[in-house]
Amino acid sequence: MDRRTDDDVLDAVGPRLRALRRDRGITLAALAATTGVSESTLSRLESGRRRATLELLLPLARTYDVPLDDLVGAPHTGDPRIHLKPMRRFGMTFVPLSRRPGGIHAFKMIIPARPEPLEPTPQTHEGFEWLYVLSGHLRLVLGERDLTLPPGEAAEFDTSLPHWLGSADGGVVELLILFGPQGVRSHVRAGPHRSSHGGSRR
CATH class of the missing domain: 1.10.260.40 (lambda repressor-like DNA-binding domains)
Incomplete structure (x- = not known):
């Protein structure tokens, strides 16, 4: 003690x-x-x-x-559990997985099922994003590209490009996201993949 x-x-x-x-x-x-x-x-x-x-x-x-x-050098409480607090934004759930005040931030993101597909509304902001699809099929609109990422696929992009994330088939999508401020990039890159929408990812 x-x-x-x-x-x-x-x-x-x-x-x-x-x-x-x-x-x-x-x-x-x-x-x-x-x-x-x-x-x-x-x-x-x-x-x-x-x-x-x-x-x-x-x-x-x-x-x-x-x-x-x-x-x-605060004393350890002895409890290894991390009490995560989900946030609801843009109709999606974000679970923060990192607590550091700066650098790269990690989130688990859950896109809910929808009976009718949403019309993409791409947004831009400073930073860099890496994502990995855990389950479901993610629709990623990035600039002029319209991509579908199945489970196990990853993507990395500059968020100053217009982008939008949604469900490709109306089902639930779960993914991990690493987001860094301007100039901070992750070191995991996906290989070439041909999506069902005819685009390719680098």
Whole structure:
């Protein structure tokens, strides 16, 4: 059982932040420019002369791409279960599988069954997306391409291209999605595949 007090946990934050910064090879000046926190404040935080607050730790967690718990060395609860909270958007269910504040985000996406097919409404936004079909048949409209992906198929694309996801046959579709901000790409690529709509995927 972890018997550390809150003061013990907070006192250890400074040395942990200094070790993490040095391990990443980042200077205080560069960290200040990235986080928007002044160099003097960061220095006091690392030396223990400034108390860690959520306002200071959040930009650091985003910059280092680590959970807040890792920054403060919070004691483990002993419960390995992850309590996922599904979200409903655009008539579909998204289950977040990652909790880090930055970098690539992972989701399980569920497209419900529909008696009548939907008319595609392609959208664009910044980022890059990789997806893998777990079950069902996914209809992927990407630019001028209209593709059908069966279970086990994957696709990767720049989300600045007009795109739309739906069910190809009206049935339920389940897929995994990795989404990264602009410039972040996954390293898994699908091989050439000829879809039933006559398009090809690269």
